[in-house]
Amino acid sequence: MEPQVHSMELLSRSSRYAENAIEEENPTLERLAEEGKKVTKLNIGDPARFFPTPRYMIDAYIKALNEGKTSYVEPEGIPELRDAVAARYKRMYNEDIDRQSIFITHGVSEALIFMNSMFIDPGDMAVIFKPYYSVCYTGFRVFGGEPILQGYQEDRNWDLDTDELDRKIKENIGAGRRVKYISITNPSNPTGMVLERKVMERIVDIANDNGLILISDEIYDEVIYNGAKFTSVSEIAGDVPHIIFNGASKDLDATGFRIGFVLVPGEDKASEEIRKKMSDYCSMRLCVNTPAQYAVAEGINNIKEHEREVSEFVKAIEERANFASKLINESEYMHVVPPGGAYYLLPKLDMSRLRIKDDREFVHKLLEEEQVLLTRGSGFGADGHVRLVALPTKEILEYSINKINEFCRKHSR
Numbered sequence: 001m002e003p004q005v006h007s008m009e010l011l012s013r014s015s016r017y018a019e020n021a022i023e024e025e026n027p028t029l030e031r032l033a034e035e036g037k038k039v040t041k042l043n044i045g046d047p048a049r050f051f052p053t054p055r056y057m058i059d060a061y062i063k064a065l066n067e068g069k070t071s072y073v074e075p076e077g078i079p080e081l082r083d084a085v086a087a088r089y090k091r092m093y094n095e096d097i098d099r100q101s102i103f104i105t106h107g108v109s110e111a112l113i114f115m116n117s118m119f120i121d122p123g124d125m126a127v128i129f130k131p132y133y134s135v136c137y138t139g140f141r142v143f144g145g146e147p148i149l150q151g152y153q154e155d156r157n158w159d160l161d162t163d164e165l166d167r168k169i170k171e172n173i174g175a176g177r178r179v180k181y182i183s184i185t186n187p188s189n190p191t192g193m194v195l196e197r198k199v200m201e202r203i204v205d206i207a208n209d210n211g212l213i214l215i216s217d218e219i220y221d222e223v224i225y226n227g228a229k230f231t232s233v234s235e236i237a238g239d240v241p242h243i244i245f246n247g248a249s250k251d252l253d254a255t256g257f258r259i260g261f262v263l264v265p266g267e268d269k270a271s272e273e274i275r276k277k278m279s280d281y282c283s284m285r286l287c288v289n290t291p292a293q294y295a296v297a298e299g300i301n302n303i304k305e306h307e308r309e310v311s312e313f314v315k316a317i318e319e320r321a322n323f324a325s326k327l328i329n330e331s332e333y334m335h336v337v338p339p340g341g342a343y344y345l346l347p348k349l350d351m352s353r354l355r356i357k358d359d360r361e362f363v364h365k366l367l368e369e370e371q372v373l374l375t376r377g378s379g380f381g382a383d384g385h386v387r388l389v390a391l392p393t394k395e396i397l398e399y400s401i402n403k404i405n406e407f408c409r410k411h412s413r
C-alpha cells in the first residue's frame with residue numbers, strides 16, 4: 001500500500017535534533033569493535049565505569065527487590081527518598097524544603113526534558129552559559145528555544161562578565177523577546193569550574209531583576225577539590241524563584257540507577273505553578289524505578305558510609321585531574337585550565353599548529369588512528385577544544401595524553 005503520511009507532517013514544527021556530541025562517534029566505535037580494535041574511552045562522564053557503585057547502595061537495591069518493592073509507586077517519588085533529599089539539603093545548605101517541593105525523575109536528564117517542555121515555546125529564549133553541558137543546550141533546541149549564550153572567559157579562569165549578561169538579557173526583553181530562565185551548571189561540565197559565591201549572588205539578582213526563573217544544576221556538588229568552594233543556589237536565592245537539579249549519578253556514583261532530584265522550594269505563584277506542572281509530568285510517566293529509589297534513599301541517609309565513599313572518590317579525582325592537567329600543560333599542542341570540581345578537562349588545542357580542520361575532525365581522526373575517544377569541544381560551544389574525563393587511572397590518562405601528543409606531532413604543520 002502507498003503510504004499516505006509524510007514524516008514531515010508528523011513531527012512538530014519546533015522539532016530539531018538534539019545532536020548529542022558525546023555519542024556521535026558510536027557508529028565508528030561499533031566498526032572498530034568489529035575489527036577487534038580496543039578503544040580507550042575518555043568521552044563519557046560515567047563514574048560507575050571506573051569506580052564501582054558503593055556496596056552499601058547495591059545491598060540496599062537488592063534488599064528492596066527481596067522485599068518485593070517492585071510495583072509502581074508515587075509519580076513524584078517515594079516519600080522515603082523525597083524526605084532523604086530534603087534532609088540532605090537541610091544538612092548541607094540549611095535549606096528548609098518540604099517533601100511536596102521535591103520530585104524524583106529518571107536522572108537530571110529527564111528533569112531537563114520536563115523543564116524545557118514546560119517553559120519553552122518555539123522562539124522563546126533562555127540564558128545558557130558557554131561552554132555548556134551539551135545536552136542541556138541541545139535539549140532546549142529540540143523544543144524550539146533560542147539561547148542567549150553568555151561566554152565564560154577562558155583566559156580569566158572561566159570567569160563570567162555579569163554586566164554583559166544583564167545587558168544582553170535586557171536587550172532581548174527590550175526587543176520584545178520572551179526570555180524564560182537562566183540556567184547554571186555548577187560545578188561546570190565541561191570545564192570543571194566552580195562558580196564563586198559573589199558571581200552567583202549577582203546572577204540571582206539579575207534573574208530577579210529581569211523576572212526570570214533560575215535553574216541550577218548542582219549534580220556535582222560534592223565533587224569539589226583543589227581548594228574550590230561550592231555555593232548552592234539554595235543558600236543564596238532567598239525568595240527569588242529557583243529550581244535545583246541534583247541526583248544520584250555523580251555524588252553517589254550510581255549513573256545507571258537513573259535517579260534525579262528536582263527541588264522547587266519557592267512560596268511564590270510561579271513556583272506553585274511549576275510544582276503543579278511537575279506533578280503532571282511525573283504522572284504521565286507513572287513513576288521512577290522503584291528499587292533504585294530505595295537504594296538511593298539509603299545512599300543519602302547512610303551518612304557515614306556515604307562520606308567515606310565520597311571522600312575517597314573525590315581524593316582520587318583530584319589526583320587524576322591534576323595529573324592529567326599537568327601532562328596536558330606540558331604539551332606543545334594544548335593548554336587547560338585545571339578544574340576545581342566535577343571530573344572534566346577541556347583543553348584548548350593549538351589549531352594553528354595542526355593540519356586538521358577543526359575539533360570534530362580532530363576527535364574523529366584520533367579515534368580512527370590512535371583508538372582514543374574524546375568529545376569535541378564544539379559540542380559544548382567550545383570550538384577548537386576537546387573534552388576528556390579525568391576518571392580513569394593515571395596510567396590510562398598518561399597513555400591517552402601520550403597518544404594525543406603523538407597524533408598532534410603526526411599532523412603538525
Ligand SMILES: Cc1ncc(COP(=O)(O)O)c(C=O)c1O
Pocket residue numbers: 045106107108109110133185188189217219247248249255258259260
Ligand atoms: C551537568 C550535568 N547535568 C546532568 C547530567 C545528567 O545526569 P543524570 O544522569 O542524572 O541524567 C550530567 C551528566 O553528565 C551532567 O554533567
